[in-house]
Amino acid sequence: MLPRKNILVLLDEGFEEIECVVPVRIWRYAGQYVSLVSCTDSLSVCGSNGITLLAEACLKDAEVSSDVLFLPGGDSCKRMKKKPIVLQKIRAYAEKGKLIAAICGAPLLLQEAGLLAGRHYTAYRGKDFPGADYSKPVVLDGPILTGRDAGAAFAFALQLLQAIKLPLEDMRKGIITGLGLEEVWRQMGNEE
Secondary structure (H helix, E strand, C coil), X not given: CCCCCEEEEEECCCECHHHHHHHHHHHHHCCCEEEEEECCCCCEEECCCCCEEECCEECCCCCCCCCEEEECCECHHHHHCCCHHHHHHHHHHXXXXXEEEEECCCHHHHHHCCCCXXXXXXXXXXXXXXXXXXXXXXEXXXXXXXXXXXXXXXXXXXXXXXXXXXXXXXXXXXXXXXXXXXXXXXXXXXXX
């Protein structure tokens, strides 16, 4: 039986669909519990390309917690960083030492919450991230996992599974092969 973790995904209008849907699909395929939570007043949240996802709860209405907090990138990050409830949630996870995963523009939220100082991380290329390491698609530094962009979504999702201690043999046999991710797995520096 694979270890199961609860992964909470925070969504706001303008999230990047690839950066959300690809990891969520891989984590659910791996048997993890994944919950979508809206940071808006609606359960329906529209992404940057017009694709709408239906969340299970609204952050303002529910006391939600999990083992892992995931923040997809996109224009949503600029709105989310202005919402105290979002920053409070991020800081609460950090205070408990829980894994926080952010991809593309979402490290902006970690920066706003004061969590990137002195950390090795990657993010979307731009002036907002002067300390980012753009040479790597995915960086894990303690309980902070960051991904560079939508192109890193597969590697980011697999790295999270490694970080939560999903057995590598189970990943290789079930997830890697089942989803046809052998090349991504090799590019991450793993053997076949």
